Amino acid sequence: NAGVTQTPKFQVLKTGQSMTLQCAQDMNHEYMSWYRQDPGMGLRLIHYSVGAGITDQGEVPNGYNVSRSTTEDFPLRLLSAAPSQTSVYFCASRSDPGGVGEKLFFGSGTQLSVL
Amino acid sequence: AQKVTQAQTEISVVEKEDVTLDCVYETRDTTYYLFWYKQPPSGELVFLIRRNSFDEQNEISGRYSWNFQKSTSSFNFTITASQVVDSAVYFCALSRYNQGGKLIFGQGTELSVKP
Numbered sequence: 001n002a003g004v005t006q007t008p009k010f011q012v013l014k015t016g017q018s019m020t021l022q023c024a025q026d027m028n029h030e031y032m033s034w035y036r037q038d039p040g041m042g043l044r045l046i047h048y049s050v051g052a053g054i055t056d057q058g059e060v061p062n063g064y065n066v067s068r069s070t071t072e073d074f075p076l077r078l079l080s081a082a083p084s085q086t087s088v089y090f091c092a093s094r095s096d097p098g099g100v101g102e103k104l105f106f107g108s109g110t111q112l113s114v115l
Numbered sequence: 116a117q118k119v120t121q122a123q124t125e126i127s128v129v130e131k132e133d134v135t136l137d138c139v140y141e142t143r144d145t146t147y148y149l150f151w152y153k154q155p156p157s158g159e160l161v162f163l164i165r166r167n168s169f170d171e172q173n174e175i176s177g178r179y180s181w182n183f184q185k186s187t188s189s190f191n192f193t194i195t196a197s198q199v200v201d202s203a204v205y206f207c208a209l210s211r212y213n214q215g216g217k218l219i220f221g222q223g224t225e226l227s228v229k230p
Contacts, residue, residue, distance in 0.1 A: 040223075041222060042121075042208075042221050043208075050216075058217070108158065109159065
């Protein structure tokens with residue numbers, strides 16, 4: 001059981017480049033989300049999805065796009081990377097979007113540097 | 116608005132010392148969830164505990180214990196007889212009762228346990 005898989009683990013971009021961070025889970029979870037982790041700021045929610053075809057913004061959505069065409073996948077797109085997007089990105093999932101007890105399962109993270 | 120504050124940015128202790136990590140939260144909700152996650156140097160996020168707001172019983176799990184005090188909006192974490200393997204960044208987080216997938220994280224406390 002792989003859980004939540006993120007690719008790539010490391011990425012270096014130049015300002016203005018685009019890329020997609022991949023996230024896949026094999027637990028049939030309805031809820032998936034993306035967080036970014038910055039020093040001194042903890043983790044902040046970027047976007048989330050409560051099921052295929054449904055996405056919504058979190059605390060820091062600007063500069064990022066998401067879509068959810070399948071239950072398993074929730075890619076995060078940077079259309080025009082900026083140095084302010086240098087961060088560690090975590091994908092997470094859980095079975096019940098609004099549920100009362102189950103923990104979030106986190107991927108291992110993607111370290112992104114934008115030069 | 117919801118907020119989590121971990122005022123201790125870094126803590127350094129010598130092995131076998133006890134250490135308490137502080138967590139103070141703000142919410143207007145009467146029902147909510149509190150979490151602690153551990154992030155070891157390898158970078159993954161490890162779930163430690165979830166506590167709901169209507170259960171103020173303290174919890175102990177081996178060398179770990181948690182003290183939840185609703186009156187002071189605190190959810191502190193104590194490691195007894197610390198070990199080098201406890202060295203990590205620890206995050207406290209809060210979620211609304213019906214939004215268990217949307218966590219508000221504190222800034223994190225970096226614990227260093229020296230031999």
